[in-house]
Amino acid sequence: MSPQDIVKRMYEQDAFSQWLGIRIVRIDTGNCWLEMTVRPEMCNGFHIAHGGITYSFADSVLAFASNSLGHHAVSIETSISHTKAVYTNDQLTGKSELLKDGRTLAIFQITITNQKEETVALFKGTVLKRELWK
Amino acid sequence: MSPQDIVKRMYEQDAFSQWLGIRIVRIDTGNCWLEMTVRPEMCNGFHIAHGGITYSFADSVLAFASNSLGHHAVSIETSISHTKAVYTNDQLTGKSELLKDGRTLAIFQITITNQKEETVALFKGTVLKRELWK
Amino acid sequence: MSPQDIVKRMYEQDAFSQWLGIRIVRIDTGNCWLEMTVRPEMCNGFHIAHGGITYSFADSVLAFASNSLGHHAVSIETSISHTKAVYTNDQLTGKSELLKDGRTLAIFQITITNQKEETVALFKGTVLKRELWK
Amino acid sequence: MSPQDIVKRMYEQDAFSQWLGIRIVRIDTGNCWLEMTVRPEMCNGFHIAHGGITYSFADSVLAFASNSLGHHAVSIETSISHTKAVYTNDQLTGKSELLKDGRTLAIFQITITNQKEETVALFKGTVLKRELWK
Numbered sequence: 452m453s454p455q456d457i458v459k460r461m462y463e464q465d466a467f468s469q470w471l472g473i474r475i476v477r478i479d480t481g482n483c484w485l486e487m488t489v490r491p492e493m494c495n496g497f498h499i500a501h502g503g504i505t506y507s508f509a510d511s512v513l514a515f516a517s518n519s520l521g522h523h524a525v526s527i528e529t530s531i532s533h534t535k536a537v538y539t540n541d542q543l544t545g546k547s548e549l550l551k552d553g554r555t556l557a558i559f560q561i562t563i564t565n566q567k568e569e570t571v572a573l574f575k576g577t578v579l580k581r582e583l584w585k
Numbered sequence: 586m587s588p589q590d591i592v593k594r595m596y597e598q599d600a601f602s603q604w605l606g607i608r609i610v611r612i613d614t615g616n617c618w619l620e621m622t623v624r625p626e627m628c629n630g631f632h633i634a635h636g637g638i639t640y641s642f643a644d645s646v647l648a649f650a651s652n653s654l655g656h657h658a659v660s661i662e663t664s665i666s667h668t669k670a671v672y673t674n675d676q677l678t679g680k681s682e683l684l685k686d687g688r689t690l691a692i693f694q695i696t697i698t699n700q701k702e703e704t705v706a707l708f709k710g711t712v713l714k715r716e717l718w719k
Numbered sequence: 720m721s722p723q724d725i726v727k728r729m730y731e732q733d734a735f736s737q738w739l740g741i742r743i744v745r746i747d748t749g750n751c752w753l754e755m756t757v758r759p760e761m762c763n764g765f766h767i768a769h770g771g772i773t774y775s776f777a778d779s780v781l782a783f784a785s786n787s788l789g790h791h792a793v794s795i796e797t798s799i800s801h802t803k804a805v806y807t808n809d810q811l812t813g814k815s816e817l818l819k820d821g822r823t824l825a826i827f828q829i830t831i832t833n834q835k836e837e838t839v840a841l842f843k844g845t846v847l848k849r850e851l852w853k
Numbered sequence: 854m855s856p857q858d859i860v861k862r863m864y865e866q867d868a869f870s871q872w873l874g875i876r877i878v879r880i881d882t883g884n885c886w887l888e889m890t891v892r893p894e895m896c897n898g899f900h901i902a903h904g905g906i907t908y909s910f911a912d913s914v915l916a917f918a919s920n921s922l923g924h925h926a927v928s929i930e931t932s933i934s935h936t937k938a939v940y941t942n943d944q945l946t947g948k949s950e951l952l953k954d955g956r957t958l959a960i961f962q963i964t965i966t967n968q969k970e971e972t973v974a975l976f977k978g979t980v981l982k983r984e985l986w987k
Contacts, residue, residue, distance in 0.1 A: 464630030467638065496598030502644045502660055503601065507637025514636075526636055527824060528796045528845050530664035530932060532960055532979065534953045550975055551936045555847065556795060558934055558975060560962070573952055573960060575977060577796050577845075577934065579823065661958060662930045662979050664798060666826055666845065668819045684841055685802045689981065690929060692800055692841060694828070707818055707826060709843060711800065711930050711979075713957065732898030735905065764866030770916075770928055771869065771909025778904045794904055798932035 454519035483516035500537035509574035516547035522580035542566040588653035617650035634671035643708035650681035656714035663710040676700040722787035751784035768805035777842035784815035790848035810834040856921035885918035902939035911976035918949035924982035931978040944968040
Protein backbone atom coordinates (compact mmCIF):
# COMPACT_ATOMS: atom_id res chain seq x y z
CA MET A 452 0.00 0.00 0.00
CA SER A 453 1.14 3.55 -0.66
CA PRO A 454 1.75 5.90 2.30
CA GLN A 455 -1.25 7.95 1.17
CA ASP A 456 -3.55 4.89 1.07
CA ILE A 457 -2.42 3.73 4.51
CA VAL A 458 -3.20 7.12 6.04
CA LYS A 459 -6.48 7.47 4.15
CA ARG A 460 -7.63 4.11 5.53
CA MET A 461 -6.54 5.06 9.06
CA TYR A 462 -8.18 8.47 8.93
CA GLU A 463 -11.52 7.15 7.64
CA GLN A 464 -11.70 4.82 10.63
CA ASP A 465 -10.55 7.38 13.21
CA ALA A 466 -13.58 9.07 14.75
CA PHE A 467 -11.59 11.15 17.22
CA SER A 468 -9.20 12.59 14.60
CA GLN A 469 -12.36 13.53 12.71
CA TRP A 470 -13.86 15.14 15.83
CA LEU A 471 -10.64 17.18 16.13
CA GLY A 472 -11.25 18.37 12.56
CA ILE A 473 -7.84 17.23 11.36
CA ARG A 474 -7.05 18.04 7.73
CA ILE A 475 -4.38 16.04 5.88
CA VAL A 476 -2.12 18.45 3.99
CA ARG A 477 0.57 16.07 2.82
CA ILE A 478 1.76 12.49 3.37
CA ASP A 479 5.04 10.97 2.18
CA THR A 480 6.91 7.90 3.40
CA GLY A 481 7.73 8.61 7.06
CA ASN A 482 6.42 12.13 6.79
CA CYS A 483 3.15 13.77 7.78
CA TRP A 484 1.81 17.32 7.71
CA LEU A 485 -1.60 18.01 9.28
CA GLU A 486 -3.69 21.06 10.16
CA MET A 487 -6.59 21.71 12.52
CA THR A 488 -8.60 24.63 13.95
CA VAL A 489 -9.16 24.96 17.70
CA ARG A 490 -12.84 25.15 18.67
CA PRO A 491 -14.49 26.48 21.87
CA GLU A 492 -15.40 22.98 23.13
CA MET A 493 -11.64 22.17 23.25
CA CYS A 494 -10.92 25.09 25.59
CA ASN A 495 -11.48 26.41 29.09
CA GLY A 496 -13.22 29.59 30.22
CA PHE A 497 -10.13 31.64 29.36
CA HIS A 498 -10.26 30.30 25.76
CA ILE A 499 -7.08 28.27 26.33
CA ALA A 500 -7.04 24.79 24.79
CA HIS A 501 -6.75 21.73 27.04
CA GLY A 502 -3.27 20.19 26.85
CA GLY A 503 -4.88 17.02 25.57
CA ILE A 504 -5.94 18.74 22.34
CA THR A 505 -2.40 19.56 21.24
CA TYR A 506 -1.20 16.12 22.37
CA SER A 507 -3.99 14.40 20.44
CA PHE A 508 -3.16 16.37 17.31
CA ALA A 509 0.56 15.52 17.62
CA ASP A 510 -0.28 11.87 18.33
CA SER A 511 -2.28 11.71 15.09
CA VAL A 512 0.74 13.15 13.23
CA LEU A 513 2.86 10.42 14.85
CA ALA A 514 0.38 7.65 13.99
CA PHE A 515 0.11 8.70 10.34
CA ALA A 516 3.84 9.39 9.87
CA SER A 517 4.96 6.13 11.47
CA ASN A 518 2.43 3.87 9.72
CA SER A 519 3.30 5.52 6.40
CA LEU A 520 6.70 3.77 6.70
CA GLY A 521 4.80 0.61 5.70
CA HIS A 522 4.50 -1.37 8.97
CA HIS A 523 1.70 -1.22 11.51
CA ALA A 524 3.26 0.98 14.19
CA VAL A 525 2.40 1.00 17.89
CA SER A 526 3.29 3.94 20.15
CA ILE A 527 5.68 2.94 22.94
CA GLU A 528 6.48 6.22 24.63
CA THR A 529 5.59 9.82 23.85
CA SER A 530 6.45 13.09 25.56
CA ILE A 531 5.27 16.64 25.00
CA SER A 532 6.30 20.09 26.17
CA HIS A 533 3.66 22.77 25.84
CA THR A 534 5.74 25.84 25.01
CA LYS A 535 3.00 28.42 24.36
CA ALA A 536 -0.72 28.64 25.14
CA VAL A 537 -3.13 27.56 22.39
CA TYR A 538 -6.37 29.56 21.99
CA THR A 539 -9.82 29.17 20.45
CA ASN A 540 -9.67 29.70 16.67
CA ASP A 541 -5.92 29.07 16.49
CA GLN A 542 -4.90 27.33 13.27
CA LEU A 543 -2.48 24.57 14.22
CA THR A 544 0.03 22.93 11.92
CA GLY A 545 1.74 19.65 12.86
CA LYS A 546 4.79 18.38 11.03
CA SER A 547 6.87 15.28 11.65
CA GLU A 548 10.60 14.77 11.40
CA LEU A 549 11.90 11.18 11.28
CA LEU A 550 14.86 11.12 13.67
CA LYS A 551 15.56 7.39 13.51
CA ASP A 552 14.21 4.56 11.38
CA GLY A 553 15.42 1.20 12.66
CA ARG A 554 14.39 -2.38 12.02
CA THR A 555 12.02 -2.59 15.01
CA LEU A 556 11.79 1.01 16.23
CA ALA A 557 11.28 4.47 14.79
CA ILE A 558 11.60 7.83 16.56
CA PHE A 559 9.88 11.03 15.47
CA GLN A 560 10.01 14.66 16.52
CA ILE A 561 6.70 16.44 15.92
CA THR A 562 6.50 20.23 16.02
CA ILE A 563 3.17 22.03 16.45
CA THR A 564 2.96 25.67 15.40
CA ASN A 565 0.16 28.26 15.32
CA GLN A 566 -0.91 30.70 12.57
CA LYS A 567 1.86 33.12 13.66
CA GLU A 568 4.41 30.32 13.10
CA GLU A 569 5.11 30.22 16.83
CA THR A 570 5.97 26.79 18.24
CA VAL A 571 3.23 25.82 20.71
CA ALA A 572 4.38 22.25 21.44
CA LEU A 573 7.35 19.93 20.99
CA PHE A 574 6.46 16.24 20.89
CA LYS A 575 8.69 13.18 20.70
CA GLY A 576 7.35 9.72 19.91
CA THR A 577 8.87 6.24 19.75
CA VAL A 578 6.99 3.47 17.94
CA LEU A 579 7.41 -0.27 17.56
CA LYS A 580 7.04 -1.64 14.06
CA ARG A 581 4.79 -4.68 13.66
CA GLU A 582 3.57 -6.54 10.55
CA LEU A 583 3.44 -4.93 7.08
CA TRP A 584 0.37 -3.04 5.86
CA LYS A 585 -1.39 -4.81 3.02
CA MET B 586 -9.17 28.28 48.67
CA SER B 587 -9.64 24.62 49.54
CA PRO B 588 -8.34 21.98 47.13
CA GLN B 589 -11.94 21.01 46.40
CA ASP B 590 -12.94 24.60 45.58
CA ILE B 591 -9.94 25.08 43.29
CA VAL B 592 -10.78 21.95 41.31
CA LYS B 593 -14.50 22.73 41.22
CA ARG B 594 -13.76 26.14 39.71
CA MET B 595 -11.32 24.63 37.18
CA TYR B 596 -13.73 21.88 36.16
CA GLU B 597 -16.69 24.22 35.67
CA GLN B 598 -14.63 26.24 33.20
CA ASP B 599 -13.13 23.24 31.39
CA ALA B 600 -15.27 22.40 28.37
CA PHE B 601 -13.01 19.63 27.11
CA SER B 602 -12.85 17.77 30.45
CA GLN B 603 -16.65 17.97 30.38
CA TRP B 604 -16.72 16.61 26.80
CA LEU B 605 -14.58 13.71 28.03
CA GLY B 606 -17.23 13.05 30.68
CA ILE B 607 -14.75 13.22 33.54
CA ARG B 608 -16.21 12.53 36.99
CA ILE B 609 -14.43 13.80 40.10
CA VAL B 610 -14.28 11.01 42.67
CA ARG B 611 -11.98 12.58 45.21
CA ILE B 612 -9.71 15.60 45.67
CA ASP B 613 -7.23 16.18 48.47
CA THR B 614 -4.19 18.45 48.66
CA GLY B 615 -1.87 17.25 45.88
CA ASN B 616 -4.08 14.31 45.15
CA CYS B 617 -6.70 13.60 42.51
CA TRP B 618 -8.86 10.63 41.60
CA LEU B 619 -11.02 10.83 38.45
CA GLU B 620 -13.15 8.47 36.37
CA MET B 621 -14.48 8.49 32.81
CA THR B 622 -16.22 6.18 30.33
CA VAL B 623 -14.85 5.72 26.81
CA ARG B 624 -17.39 6.55 24.08
CA PRO B 625 -17.48 5.50 20.38
CA GLU B 626 -16.54 8.99 19.12
CA MET B 627 -13.22 8.65 21.01
CA CYS B 628 -12.29 5.47 19.14
CA ASN B 629 -11.33 4.09 15.75
CA GLY B 630 -13.10 1.46 13.64
CA PHE B 631 -11.63 -1.33 15.78
CA HIS B 632 -13.20 0.29 18.91
CA ILE B 633 -9.74 1.25 20.21
CA ALA B 634 -9.47 4.68 21.83
CA HIS B 635 -7.18 7.33 20.31
CA GLY B 636 -4.01 7.80 22.40
CA GLY B 637 -5.05 11.41 22.93
CA ILE B 638 -8.06 10.34 25.00
CA THR B 639 -6.00 8.61 27.67
CA TYR B 640 -3.45 11.43 27.60
CA SER B 641 -6.19 14.05 27.98
CA PHE B 642 -7.70 12.18 30.92
CA ALA B 643 -4.28 11.88 32.62
CA ASP B 644 -3.52 15.54 31.88
CA SER B 645 -6.75 16.56 33.66
CA VAL B 646 -5.69 14.46 36.66
CA LEU B 647 -2.35 16.30 36.60
CA ALA B 648 -3.97 19.73 36.29
CA PHE B 649 -6.37 19.12 39.19
CA ALA B 650 -3.80 17.41 41.43
CA SER B 651 -1.12 20.06 40.90
CA ASN B 652 -3.38 23.08 41.30
CA SER B 653 -4.86 21.54 44.44
CA LEU B 654 -1.45 22.19 46.06
CA GLY B 655 -2.57 25.84 46.22
CA HIS B 656 -0.57 27.54 43.43
CA HIS B 657 -1.58 28.01 39.81
CA ALA B 658 0.41 25.22 38.16
CA VAL B 659 1.61 25.15 34.54
CA SER B 660 2.62 21.92 32.83
CA ILE B 661 6.28 21.93 31.73
CA GLU B 662 6.80 18.43 30.42
CA THR B 663 4.65 15.32 30.35
CA SER B 664 5.24 11.82 29.05
CA ILE B 665 2.98 8.83 28.64
CA SER B 666 3.39 5.14 27.86
CA HIS B 667 0.30 3.40 26.58
CA THR B 668 0.66 -0.08 28.08
CA LYS B 669 -2.63 -1.68 27.04
CA ALA B 670 -5.31 -0.87 24.46
CA VAL B 671 -8.35 1.08 25.67
CA TYR B 672 -11.76 0.15 24.18
CA THR B 673 -15.21 1.68 23.77
CA ASN B 674 -17.19 1.44 27.04
CA ASP B 675 -14.05 0.96 29.15
CA GLN B 676 -14.37 2.58 32.58
CA LEU B 677 -11.12 4.43 33.23
CA THR B 678 -9.79 5.45 36.62
CA GLY B 679 -6.97 7.99 36.96
CA LYS B 680 -5.06 8.45 40.20
CA SER B 681 -2.16 10.77 40.97
CA GLU B 682 0.88 10.18 43.12
CA LEU B 683 2.90 13.24 44.20
CA LEU B 684 6.55 12.23 43.65
CA LYS B 685 8.12 15.57 44.47
CA ASP B 686 6.76 18.85 45.85
CA GLY B 687 9.36 21.59 45.63
CA ARG B 688 9.24 25.35 45.97
CA THR B 689 8.95 26.00 42.22
CA LEU B 690 8.32 22.54 40.76
CA ALA B 691 6.17 19.51 41.45
CA ILE B 692 6.34 16.07 39.81
CA PHE B 693 3.46 13.61 39.60
CA GLN B 694 3.04 10.02 38.48
CA ILE B 695 -0.46 9.36 37.15
CA THR B 696 -1.69 5.80 36.64
CA ILE B 697 -4.68 5.02 34.43
CA THR B 698 -6.45 1.71 34.92
CA ASN B 699 -9.50 0.07 33.34
CA GLN B 700 -12.48 -1.72 34.93
CA LYS B 701 -10.41 -4.92 35.23
CA GLU B 702 -7.82 -2.97 37.24
CA GLU B 703 -5.30 -3.39 34.41
CA THR B 704 -2.89 -0.49 33.93
CA VAL B 705 -3.56 1.04 30.50
CA ALA B 706 -1.22 4.03 30.76
CA LEU B 707 1.64 5.41 32.85
CA PHE B 708 1.95 9.20 32.79
CA LYS B 709 4.56 11.47 34.35
CA GLY B 710 4.08 15.23 34.63
CA THR B 711 6.23 18.11 35.82
CA VAL B 712 4.61 21.45 36.65
CA LEU B 713 5.86 24.93 37.48
CA LYS B 714 4.16 26.64 40.41
CA ARG B 715 3.04 30.22 39.83
CA GLU B 716 0.99 32.61 42.03
CA LEU B 717 -1.35 31.39 44.80
CA TRP B 718 -5.00 30.59 44.13
CA LYS B 719 -7.37 33.05 45.80
CA MET C 720 20.29 -18.73 34.15
CA SER C 721 19.19 -17.35 37.51
CA PRO C 722 18.63 -13.58 37.88
CA GLN C 723 21.67 -13.47 40.18
CA ASP C 724 23.91 -15.25 37.66
CA ILE C 725 22.80 -12.95 34.82
CA VAL C 726 23.62 -9.85 36.83
CA LYS C 727 26.89 -11.29 38.12
CA ARG C 728 28.04 -11.96 34.56
CA MET C 729 26.98 -8.47 33.44
CA TYR C 730 28.66 -6.74 36.36
CA GLU C 731 31.97 -8.59 35.93
CA GLN C 732 32.14 -7.34 32.35
CA ASP C 733 31.03 -3.77 33.11
CA ALA C 734 34.10 -1.58 33.67
CA PHE C 735 32.13 1.65 34.09
CA SER C 736 29.76 0.27 36.74
CA GLN C 737 32.91 -0.86 38.53
CA TRP C 738 34.45 2.62 38.18
CA LEU C 739 31.26 4.01 39.75
CA GLY C 740 31.85 1.65 42.68
CA ILE C 741 28.42 0.09 42.40
CA ARG C 742 27.60 -2.52 45.04
CA ILE C 743 24.90 -5.13 44.41
CA VAL C 744 22.67 -5.39 47.46
CA ARG C 745 19.93 -7.61 46.11
CA ILE C 746 18.72 -9.09 42.83
CA ASP C 747 15.43 -10.88 42.22
CA THR C 748 13.51 -11.51 39.00
CA GLY C 749 12.74 -8.04 37.61
CA ASN C 750 14.08 -6.37 40.69
CA CYS C 751 17.36 -4.69 41.53
CA TRP C 752 18.75 -2.85 44.53
CA LEU C 753 22.17 -1.19 44.24
CA GLU C 754 24.32 1.18 46.30
CA MET C 755 27.24 3.49 45.55
CA THR C 756 29.28 6.26 47.20
CA VAL C 757 29.87 9.59 45.45
CA ARG C 758 33.57 10.46 45.05
CA PRO C 759 35.24 13.85 44.40
CA GLU C 760 36.11 12.98 40.78
CA MET C 761 32.37 12.68 40.07
CA CYS C 762 31.69 16.25 41.24
CA ASN C 763 32.28 19.90 40.45
CA GLY C 764 34.06 22.58 42.51
CA PHE C 765 30.98 22.99 44.71
CA HIS C 766 31.08 19.24 45.53
CA ILE C 767 27.89 18.65 43.54
CA ALA C 768 27.80 15.46 41.46
CA HIS C 769 27.49 15.69 37.66
CA GLY C 770 23.99 14.73 36.50
CA GLY C 771 25.57 11.91 34.52
CA ILE C 772 26.62 10.11 37.71
CA THR C 773 23.09 9.71 39.02
CA TYR C 774 21.85 8.80 35.53
CA SER C 775 24.62 6.18 35.12
CA PHE C 776 23.78 4.65 38.49
CA ALA C 777 20.06 4.50 37.63
CA ASP C 778 20.86 3.11 34.17
CA SER C 779 22.83 0.26 35.79
CA VAL C 780 19.82 -0.49 38.02
CA LEU C 781 17.67 -0.58 34.87
CA ALA C 782 20.11 -2.83 33.00
CA PHE C 783 20.37 -5.34 35.85
CA ALA C 784 16.65 -5.30 36.70
CA SER C 785 15.51 -5.72 33.11
CA ASN C 786 17.98 -8.45 32.15
CA SER C 787 17.11 -10.33 35.34
CA LEU C 788 13.70 -10.97 33.73
CA GLY C 789 15.54 -13.56 31.60
CA HIS C 790 15.84 -11.88 28.17
CA HIS C 791 18.66 -9.72 26.89
CA ALA C 792 17.14 -6.26 27.31
CA VAL C 793 18.02 -3.15 25.31
CA SER C 794 17.18 0.34 26.54
CA ILE C 795 14.80 2.20 24.20
CA GLU C 796 14.07 5.40 26.06
CA THR C 797 14.99 6.68 29.49
CA SER C 798 14.19 9.90 31.31
CA ILE C 799 15.41 11.34 34.58
CA SER C 800 14.42 14.23 36.85
CA HIS C 801 17.10 15.36 39.26
CA THR C 802 15.04 16.38 42.29
CA LYS C 803 17.79 17.20 44.80
CA ALA C 804 21.52 17.93 44.54
CA VAL C 805 23.90 15.00 45.13
CA TYR C 806 27.15 15.72 47.01
CA THR C 807 30.59 14.17 47.47
CA ASN C 808 30.42 11.28 49.96
CA ASP C 809 26.68 10.83 49.55
CA GLN C 810 25.60 7.20 49.86
CA LEU C 811 23.17 6.52 47.05
CA THR C 812 20.61 3.72 46.93
CA GLY C 813 18.90 2.74 43.70
CA LYS C 814 15.80 0.56 43.64
CA SER C 815 13.70 -0.57 40.71
CA GLU C 816 9.98 -1.01 40.43
CA LEU C 817 8.63 -3.05 37.51
CA LEU C 818 5.69 -1.03 36.16
CA LYS C 819 4.92 -3.18 33.13
CA ASP C 820 6.24 -6.53 31.91
CA GLY C 821 5.00 -7.25 28.41
CA ARG C 822 5.97 -9.76 25.75
CA THR C 823 8.35 -7.40 23.93
CA LEU C 824 8.63 -4.42 26.29
CA ALA C 825 9.19 -3.76 29.97
CA ILE C 826 8.92 -0.44 31.82
CA PHE C 827 10.66 0.35 35.09
CA GLN C 828 10.58 3.21 37.57
CA ILE C 829 13.92 3.63 39.36
CA THR C 830 14.16 5.78 42.48
CA ILE C 831 17.51 7.07 43.73
CA THR C 832 17.75 8.16 47.36
CA ASN C 833 20.57 9.48 49.55
CA GLN C 834 21.66 8.48 53.09
CA LYS C 835 18.92 10.73 54.56
CA GLU C 836 16.33 8.77 52.51
CA GLU C 837 15.66 11.88 50.41
CA THR C 838 14.77 11.20 46.77
CA VAL C 839 17.51 12.71 44.60
CA ALA C 840 16.34 11.40 41.22
CA LEU C 841 13.34 9.80 39.54
CA PHE C 842 14.18 7.69 36.48
CA LYS C 843 11.91 5.91 34.04
CA GLY C 844 13.21 3.34 31.57
CA THR C 845 11.64 1.34 28.75
CA VAL C 846 13.46 -1.71 27.39
CA LEU C 847 13.01 -4.05 24.45
CA LYS C 848 13.33 -7.75 25.20
CA ARG C 849 15.54 -9.75 22.83
CA GLU C 850 16.72 -13.39 22.96
CA LEU C 851 16.84 -15.43 26.19
CA TRP C 852 19.91 -15.47 28.43
CA LYS C 853 21.63 -18.86 28.46
CA MET D 854 30.13 37.42 31.39
CA SER D 855 30.55 36.13 27.83
CA PRO D 856 29.18 32.66 26.93
CA GLN D 857 32.78 31.47 26.49
CA ASP D 858 33.82 32.73 29.95
CA ILE D 859 30.81 31.12 31.63
CA VAL D 860 31.59 27.72 30.07
CA LYS D 861 35.32 28.05 30.74
CA ARG D 862 34.59 28.65 34.43
CA MET D 863 32.15 25.73 34.56
CA TYR D 864 34.51 23.36 32.79
CA GLU D 865 37.51 24.18 35.00
CA GLN D 866 35.46 23.24 38.04
CA ASP D 867 33.91 20.11 36.53
CA ALA D 868 36.04 17.09 37.44
CA PHE D 869 33.72 14.55 35.81
CA SER D 870 33.56 16.34 32.44
CA GLN D 871 37.35 16.33 32.62
CA TRP D 872 37.39 12.60 33.43
CA LEU D 873 35.22 12.07 30.34
CA GLY D 874 37.89 13.89 28.33
CA ILE D 875 35.43 16.42 26.95
CA ARG D 876 36.89 18.91 24.47
CA ILE D 877 35.14 22.24 23.85
CA VAL D 878 34.96 22.89 20.11
CA ARG D 879 32.70 25.92 20.05
CA ILE D 880 30.47 27.95 22.36
CA ASP D 881 28.02 30.67 21.35
CA THR D 882 25.02 32.09 23.18
CA GLY D 883 22.66 29.13 23.69
CA ASN D 884 24.83 26.88 21.59
CA CYS D 885 27.42 24.26 22.43
CA TRP D 886 29.54 21.83 20.41
CA LEU D 887 31.69 19.29 22.28
CA GLU D 888 33.78 16.24 21.42
CA MET D 889 35.09 13.24 23.36
CA THR D 890 36.78 9.89 22.76
CA VAL D 891 35.38 6.71 24.30
CA ARG D 892 37.92 4.82 26.46
CA PRO D 893 37.97 1.15 27.59
CA GLU D 894 37.06 2.02 31.21
CA MET D 895 33.75 3.46 29.92
CA CYS D 896 32.77 0.16 28.27
CA ASN D 897 31.78 -3.42 28.95
CA GLY D 898 33.51 -6.64 27.89
CA PHE D 899 32.01 -6.34 24.40
CA HIS D 900 33.60 -2.86 24.05
CA ILE D 901 30.17 -1.21 24.17
CA ALA D 902 29.97 2.01 26.17
CA HIS D 903 27.71 2.22 29.24
CA GLY D 904 24.56 4.25 28.51
CA GLY D 905 25.65 6.64 31.25
CA ILE D 906 28.66 7.77 29.20
CA THR D 907 26.59 9.09 26.30
CA TYR D 908 24.07 10.60 28.73
CA SER D 909 26.84 12.31 30.71
CA PHE D 910 28.35 13.74 27.54
CA ALA D 911 24.95 15.04 26.39
CA ASP D 912 24.22 16.42 29.86
CA SER D 913 27.48 18.42 29.72
CA VAL D 914 26.40 19.82 26.33
CA LEU D 915 23.08 20.80 27.94
CA ALA D 916 24.75 22.39 30.97
CA PHE D 917 27.15 24.45 28.87
CA ALA D 918 24.57 25.44 26.23
CA SER D 919 21.93 26.47 28.76
CA ASN D 920 24.23 28.42 31.07
CA SER D 921 25.71 30.21 28.06
CA LEU D 922 22.32 31.96 27.73
CA GLY D 923 23.46 34.06 30.71
CA HIS D 924 21.47 32.67 33.65
CA HIS D 925 22.46 29.88 36.02
CA ALA D 926 20.43 26.99 34.60
CA VAL D 927 19.22 23.94 36.51
CA SER D 928 18.15 20.74 34.72
CA ILE D 929 14.50 19.88 35.37
CA GLU D 930 13.92 16.89 33.14
CA THR D 931 16.04 15.11 30.56
CA SER D 932 15.40 12.12 28.34
CA ILE D 933 17.63 10.13 26.05
CA SER D 934 17.14 7.48 23.36
CA HIS D 935 20.20 5.41 22.58
CA THR D 936 19.81 4.80 18.84
CA LYS D 937 23.07 3.01 18.04
CA ALA D 938 25.75 1.25 20.11
CA VAL D 939 28.83 3.29 21.08
CA TYR D 940 32.21 1.50 21.08
CA THR D 941 35.68 1.95 22.56
CA ASN D 942 37.67 4.53 20.58
CA ASP D 943 34.55 6.09 19.05
CA GLN D 944 34.90 9.84 18.53
CA LEU D 945 31.68 11.42 19.77
CA THR D 946 30.38 14.83 18.78
CA GLY D 947 27.62 16.54 20.75
CA LYS D 948 25.71 19.52 19.39
CA SER D 949 22.85 21.46 20.91
CA GLU D 950 19.82 22.99 19.28
CA LEU D 951 17.84 25.57 21.26
CA LEU D 952 14.18 24.61 20.74
CA LYS D 953 12.65 27.15 23.11
CA ASP D 954 14.06 30.04 25.12
CA GLY D 955 11.46 31.38 27.53
CA ARG D 956 11.61 33.70 30.51
CA THR D 957 11.93 30.92 33.09
CA LEU D 958 12.51 27.80 30.98
CA ALA D 959 14.64 26.71 28.05
CA ILE D 960 14.41 23.47 26.06
CA PHE D 961 17.25 21.93 24.08
CA GLN D 962 17.62 19.03 21.70
CA ILE D 963 21.12 17.50 21.83
CA THR D 964 22.28 15.13 19.11
CA ILE D 965 25.25 12.81 19.64
CA THR D 966 26.99 11.41 16.58
CA ASN D 967 30.02 9.16 16.04
CA GLN D 968 32.99 9.50 13.65
CA LYS D 969 30.87 8.04 10.81
CA GLU D 970 28.31 10.81 11.40
CA GLU D 971 25.78 8.24 12.59
CA THR D 972 23.40 9.44 15.31
CA VAL D 973 24.05 7.38 18.44
CA ALA D 974 21.77 9.25 20.84
CA LEU D 975 18.94 11.78 20.87
CA PHE D 976 18.68 13.80 24.08
CA LYS D 977 16.12 16.37 25.17
CA GLY D 978 16.64 18.63 28.16
CA THR D 979 14.51 21.23 29.94
CA VAL D 980 16.19 23.72 32.29
CA LEU D 981 14.99 26.32 34.76
CA LYS D 982 16.71 29.68 34.59
CA ARG D 983 17.88 31.13 37.90
CA GLU D 984 19.94 34.26 38.69
CA LEU D 985 22.29 35.91 36.15
CA TRP D 986 25.92 34.86 35.83
CA LYS D 987 28.32 37.59 36.96
